[in-house]
Amino acid sequence: MTSSNRRPIYMDYAATTPMDPRVAKKMVQFLTPDGEFGNPASRSHAYGWTAEAAVEEARKQVAALVNANPKEIIWTSGATESDNLAIKGVAHFYGGKNTKKGKHIITSKIEHKAVLDTCRQLEREGYDLTYLDPEPTGLIDLGKLEAAMRDDTILVSIMHVNNELGVIQDIGAIGELTRARGIVFHVDAAQSAGKVDIDLSVVKVDLMSFSAHKIYGPKGMGALYVRRKPRIRLEAQTHGGGHERGMRSGTLATHQIVGMGEAFRIAQEDRVKDQAHVAALRDRLYAGVKDLEEVYVNGDMTQSVPNIFNISFNYVEGESLIMSLKDLAVSSGSACTSASLEPSYVLRALGRNDELAHSSIRFSIGRFTTEEDIDYAIAHVREAIKKLRALSPLWDMYKEGIDLSQVKWAAH
Amino acid sequence: MAYSEKVLDHYENPRNVGTMEKDDPSVGTGMVGAPACGDVMRLQIKVSDDGIIEEARFKTYGCGSAIASSSLLTEWVKGKTLEEAGQIKNTDLAEELALPPVKIHCSVLAEDAIKAAIEDFRGKAGNTDDPGNAA
Numbered sequence: 001m002t003s004s005n006r007r008p009i010y011m012d013y014a015a016t017t018p019m020d021p022r023v024a025k026k027m028v029q030f031l032t033p034d035g036e037f038g039n040p041a042s043r044s045h046a047y048g049w050t051a052e053a054a055v056e057e058a059r060k061q062v063a064a065l066v067n068a069n070p071k072e073i074i075w076t077s078g079a080t081e082s083d084n085l086a087i088k089g090v091a092h093f094y095g096g097k098n099t100k101k102g103k104h105i106i107t108s109k110i111e112h113k114a115v116l117d118t119c120r121q122l123e124r125e126g127y128d129l130t131y132l133d134p135e136p137t138g139l140i141d142l143g144k145l146e147a148a149m150r151d152d153t154i155l156v157s158i159m160h161v162n163n164e165l166g167v168i169q170d171i172g173a174i175g176e177l178t179r180a181r182g183i184v185f186h187v188d189a190a191q192s193a194g195k196v197d198i199d200l201s202v203v204k205v206d207l208m209s210f211s212a213h214k215i216y217g218p219k220g221m222g223a224l225y226v227r228r229k230p231r232i233r234l235e236a237q238t239h240g241g242g243h244e245r246g247m248r249s250g251t252l253a254t255h256q257i258v259g260m261g262e263a264f265r266i267a268q269e270d271r272v273k274d275q276a277h278v279a280a281l282r283d284r285l286y287a288g289v290k291d292l293e294e295v296y297v298n299g300d301m302t303q304s305v306p307n308i309f310n311i312s313f314n315y316v317e318g319e320s321l322i323m324s325l326k327d328l329a330v331s332s333g334s335a336c337t338s339a340s341l342e343p344s345y346v347l348r349a350l351g352r353n354d355e356l357a358h359s360s361i362r363f364s365i366g367r368f369t370t371e372e373d374i375d376y377a378i379a380h381v382r383e384a385i386k387k388l389r390a391l392s393p394l395w396d397m398y399k400e401g402i403d404l405s406q407v408k409w410a411a412h
Numbered sequence: 413m414a415y416s417e418k419v420l421d422h423y424e425n426p427r428n429v430g431t432m433e434k435d436d437p438s439v440g441t442g443m444v445g446a447p448a449c450g451d452v453m454r455l456q457i458k459v460s461d462d463g464i465i466e467e468a469r470f471k472t473y474g475c476g477s478a479i480a481s482s483s484l485l486t487e488w489v490k491g492k493t494l495e496e497a498g499q500i501k502n503t504d505l506a507e508e509l510a511l512p513p514v515k516i517h518c519s520v521l522a523e524d525a526i527k528a529a530i531e532d533f534r535g536k537a538g539n540t541d542d543p544g545n546a547a
Contacts, residue, residue: 355447392471410524410528
């Protein structure tokens with residue numbers, strides 16, 4: 001049934017999404033000589049005014065999805081830049097020469113590398129970092145978070161939905177803790193915007209990172225929500241013409257911004273429908289493989305977005321499984337760590353043993369996934385697991401009743 | 413991750429998959445690697461009375477390159493003396509399979525596996541004076 005002409009079935013929506021055709025159609029209107037190509041900062045002619053209007057319309061659309069004021073939305077090149085701007089921006093402002101409130105920052109071990117690596121950089125600059133361990137489900141325990149808060153804590157950064165596991169953190173409850181202590185709270189919402197309902201007039205989040213390409217918008221485009229009441233201050237990380245209230249200089253890419261706006265507008269309209277669609281498909285997928293013996297779901301199915309489904313098939317190594325599923329595009333561990341030989345740091349942080357970390361597959365589905373896609377995936381996964389377990393000495397040992405944790409391995 | 417055709421061939425049609433009786437005096441078993449590394453190979457050889465490897469079987473937990481390395485190894489050792497088999501170099505395996513640098517360690521593990529199987533065989537009573545052992 002394998003066809004070298006046909007592309008694999010895409011089930012890696014958490015890595016990126018195709019643009020919704022409606023988004024692309026809107027974007028191309030802002031490129032060529034007959035389109036609206038003006039610089040939105042050009043105050044003196046209609047080319048600039050039209051482009052600016054389109055940018056402000058998109059700003060309203062992004063704000064609307066999360067019930068924020070458009071003035072609180074800053075355009076960036078993606079969630080990675082938004083994370084950098086938020087975390088470094090707060091750290092340098094509140095921990096620098098201006099206020100000297102403190103230099104302690106709290107985050108979690110399962111954040112995206114854009115957050116973790118930014119934090120590592122701040123450690124090199126002399127900031128004090130606490131990296132919280134999640135519970136085995138991937139959820140952050142609020143008691144442990146509270147216990148980590150000190151008088152000199154200036155920032156807490158916890159992602160809303162984890163990209164590998166799909167688990168949803170309780171940002172409402174965390175916001176209560178941070179606001180009560182005057183600590184700035186940043187949330188990476190790259191995987192949650194358009195999937196989980198977010199109301200920034202209710203949750204006490206001060207900074208929120210958004211990504212366009214995770215929600216059927218263009219790559220290279222994102223935004224950062226910066227609260228105005230109470231007012232959050234940031235040190236800009238990119239200097240120049242003072243765009244975006246001085247927080248992020250650089251000519252605005254109208255076509256990219258319009259694309260993100262349209263993607264967010266569609267997400268707001270279709271969120272409930274989209275999520276019901278993927279929930280049914282995820283349940284179908286799980287039902288099709290759960291009887292395979294020694295199957296473990298990573299994360300927490302009750303506190304998770306249904307479009308990300310991370311599952312380990314014990315005693316089968318992940319890369320060999322993906323090789324067997326050559327007509328399916330999935331990932332083992334996050335896309336960002338696929339170049340390394342290390343098992344997923346997220347799964348390790350959950351306390352998963354190394355076999356389960358090495359044998360994990362992340363299926364992430366979306367708006368364009370069909371039932372046929374799921375049934376195909378189920379059939380191929382079952383066949384692949386059967387074949388690879390027949391090849392696996394660990395499966396033999398398990399079947400013989402040997403406790404693998406007691407074996408002395410001759411690793412080199 | 414683009415796999416070479418030979419790796420894909422061994423992966424789709426692995427040679428000599430299986431198990432031999434571990435306690436059989438003519439069988440040597442080598443188990444190398446660790447689940448923590450994502451690679452575990454079990455290689456078994458059946459040795460004739462005059463020190464020739466008659467049969468080989470393998471099972472591998474690992475990526476496509478690891479499976480291919482161990483499958484290819486079982487093909488190569490058949491018909492060889494223990495000494496000859498012990499001289500198989502991982503670089504030869506890697507070259508035959510066109511392994512990229514990041515997967516060379518899979519061939520190293522395969523070389524370790526055959527050496528471990530030979531050592532296991534020689535360690536069994538009555539096997540220390542086989543004609544193939546010059547040392």
